[in-house]
Amino acid sequence: MRLGGAGLPARAGADQEVHPTLTCNLLPSFTAEHRSFLERFRPTVRYLMETEAHVYALAVSASVLLSFFPFCNVMLSFCRNVLHWRAAEEAIYLALNDYFPGEMTAFVKRNLVLRGDLHLASMVLLLFTANGIFEPLEVALNRTWGVQKNRPYWKNQLVSLAMIFLCGALALLSVMFTAMNREWMTGLRNSYHWLGTWLNLLFFKLAAVPLSILTLFLVYWLLPNRKVPPARVAPVAVCVGLVLEGMKYVNLALTPWLEAKFESEYFIFRHSVMILIWSFLGALIVLAGAEWTAREGAPDPLS
Numbered sequence: 001m002r003l004g005g006a007g008l009p010a011r012a013g014a015d016q017e018v019h020p021t022l023t024c025n026l027l028p029s030f031t032a033e034h035r036s037f038l039e040r041f042r043p044t045v046r047y048l049m050e051t052e053a054h055v056y057a058l059a060v061s062a063s064v065l066l067s068f069f070p071f072c073n074v075m076l077s078f079c080r081n082v083l084h085w086r087a088a089e090e091a092i093y094l095a096l097n098d099y100f101p102g103e104m105t106a107f108v109k110r111n112l113v114l115r116g117d118l119h120l121a122s123m124v125l126l127l128f129t130a131n132g133i134f135e136p137l138e139v140a141l142n143r144t145w146g147v148q149k150n151r152p153y154w155k156n157q158l159v160s161l162a163m164i165f166l167c168g169a170l171a172l173l174s175v176m177f178t179a180m181n182r183e184w185m186t187g188l189r190n191s192y193h194w195l196g197t198w199l200n201l202l203f204f205k206l207a208a209v210p211l212s213i214l215t216l217f218l219v220y221w222l223l224p225n226r227k228v229p230p231a232r233v234a235p236v237a238v239c240v241g242l243v244l245e246g247m248k249y250v251n252l253a254l255t256p257w258l259e260a261k262f263e264s265e266y267f268i269f270r271h272s273v274m275i276l277i278w279s280f281l282g283a284l285i286v287l288a289g290a291e292w293t294a295r296e297g298a299p300d301p302l303s
Contacts, residue, residue, distance in 0.1 A: 067129035149225065213241035217234055220293060
């Protein structure tokens with residue numbers, strides 16, 4: 001064996017070329033079809049490792065954090081003071097428990113105790129902060145689709161406002177479906193509490209998941225500053241919606257550990273950090289779906 005400097009073995013790459021199929025041979029169970037399928041994810045992974053994608057995701061997650069409590073207050077106020085529907089309020093708390101299990105749900109409920117009527121300040125704050133979600137999303141989607149020019153600010157605000165009302169209406173629709181189910185199953189919950197609770201959660205997911213997928217479809221379809229074929233974004237909206245639903249169970253499994261960790265690191269800000277981190281990860285998944293959609297059927301933009 002030839003020795004390199006200081007008596008060490010010479011590097012293989014210095015004198016001989018590594019066979020190009022060496023990496024593939026390390027995984028003999030992977031067929032050519034499997035490797036070709038995995039290769040399709042390479043540009044998306046590379047995109048998610050770019051600083052630009054992280055900047056967009058962080059901007060979206062910061063706006064989600066700012067708009068979270070105003071959104072919940074407006075929804076609760078609408079159900080209580082406009083619809084006068086107690087079951088709809090309980091459905092909102094059910095949704096919060098689905099997204100934020102454990103002690104965080106109790107914290108959110110304690111800080112969402114409403115006093116008085118629907119506050120105009122909460123609505124204005126919601127519109128202002130929720131607009132911040134769609135601004136970086138539009139820029140990110142334009143970049144993935146190769147659009148060089150973003151919408152003017154005033155037009156972006158109009159589109160963002162329309163998206164806010166569309167997404168809010170879909171969220172309210174999900175709450176109303178769940179509330180009607182709660183009223184229908186009142187007798188069953190009184191007799192078989194565990195069965196009624198389980199069926200109520202199941203019905204909520206059956207209503208919420210399709211509406212979440214529809215929301216993603218509208219974002220992918222309407223937000224870019226160009227015409228996007230609906231049939232092209234629909235499958236990715238379904239996949240991203242299911243992945244985001246799976247993230248809830250990851251959150252459920254990690255919540256005890258994260259709460260203990262954030263308690264020692266961030267103390268009173270731990271819940272805000274929790275919302276920020278999961279929003280950041282969710283935004284990255286949404287951006288990954290956008291990159292995949294724009295790239296499929298087109299040359300690899302990162303090659």
